[in-house]
Amino acid sequence: MEKLSFINDRQDKLANILCKRGFSYNYVCKLLRNKDVKVDDIRIKDNLMIEQGSQITVFYEASALSQGYEIVFEDDNVIVLDKKTGIEVEGVDGLEGKITGSMAVHRLDRNTEGLMIMAKNKIAKDILLEAFKNHKITKKYLAEVVGATAFNGETYKAYLGKDSENSQVRIFANAGKGRKEIKTAFKTLKSNPTSSIVECDLLTGKTHQIRAHLAYLGHAIIGDGKYGKNTDNKKFKKKTQQLFCCYLKLNGLNNQLEYLNGKIFQKNPDWLKI
Numbered sequence: 085m086e087k088l089s090f091i092n093d094r095q096d097k098l099a100n101i102l103c104k105r106g107f108s109y110n111y112v113c114k115l116l117r118n119k120d121v122k123v124d125d126i127r128i129k130d131n132l133m134i135e136q137g138s139q140i141t142v143f144y145e146a147s148a149l150s151q152g153y154e155i156v157f158e159d160d161n162v163i164v165l166d167k168k169t170g171i172e173v174e175g176v177d178g179l180e181g182k183i184t185g186s187m188a189v190h191r192l193d194r195n196t197e198g199l200m201i202m203a204k205n206k207i208a209k210d211i212l213l214e215a216f217k218n219h220k221i222t223k224k225y226l227a228e229v230v231g232a233t234a235f236n237g238e239t240y241k242a243y244l245g246k247d248s249e250n251s252q253v254r255i256f257a258n259a260g261k262g263r264k265e266i267k268t269a270f271k272t273l274k275s276n277p278t279s280s281i282v283e284c285d286l287l288t289g290k291t292h293q294i295r296a297h298l299a300y301l302g303h304a305i306i307g308d309g310k311y312g313k314n315t316d317n318k319k320f321k322k323k324t325q326q327l328f329c330c331y332l333k334l335n336g337l338n339n340q341l342e343y344l345n346g347k348i349f350q351k352n353p354d355w356l357k358i
Contacts, residue, residue: 089141092134098123099131102142103170103194109324112170115142156349161208161341162201164332164349169195169324189213190223193292195307198225198329199349211341216289220336225284225294226273226356228326229303230316233280235270242266242297244290252310253292255300266290268297279306279320281356283330295325328353 122141152171157164189212203209243263269285304312307322
């Protein structure tokens with residue numbers, strides 16, 4: 085067994101703290117069940133709120149602490165990664181802290197896996213941010229959802245409002261105060277009466293857009309504890325959402341990054357079976 089000991093730098097739930105250190109969510113649950121985590125020298129088995137300044141000690145198997153990403157492409161200006169589940173994008177313990185000199189230009193939720201691009205210098209970051217702002221970079225996702233679907237690639241429009249009190253968003257059919265229009269295209273790749281594989285084309289990029297939009301349409305992502313149903317997640321034995329960024333196409337890049345225009349990156353998740 086290996087030992088990791090550190091001082092917690094921000095109040096948060098214990099599972100969140102350990103996931104940011106590179107452990108998968110499933111492995112964190114195992115650590116807690118086995119009482120392999122100490123907080124201020126007391127063994128903990130529950131996902132408690134941990135105060136800033138507390139000392140956390142973890143006893144773990146060496147193979148359990150992965151770096152949380154795989155480099156798909158790298159040059160002097162950008163890095164394209166395959167991010168694993170349970171890893172934060174930003175922050176000291178996130179991907180920016182693990183990859184020296186890199187800067188995030190878009191996000192994937194902690195438990196969303198797949199392709200993302202990061203800048204290696206300020207000029208590259210500004211160019212990428214402008215391209216994302218102008219919707220020039222294409223991102224597609226694969227999701228495993230509850231129930232049979234019959235999407236044919238249509239674009240679905242709705243309105244998204246933030247529910248800050250519950251750290252989530254809500255989808256509405258009509259415009260309203262504080263609501264932003266969203267557009268997502270969905271295409272069914274495989275379907276049966278209990279679940280479907282859906283390709284999601286993100287036409288606008290809002291917080292939790294795909295997760296909330298699919299749930300609104302009656303097909304929550306399997307494993308999504310925020311927008312799905314616990315009964316469904318237990319039935320499928322999934323604790324993290326089956327959502328993967330499978331496709332990145334770069335366009336709208338000028339000056340220093342013009343050479344990357346038209347470049348496509350593709351990757352499928354391990355759970356995909358078509």
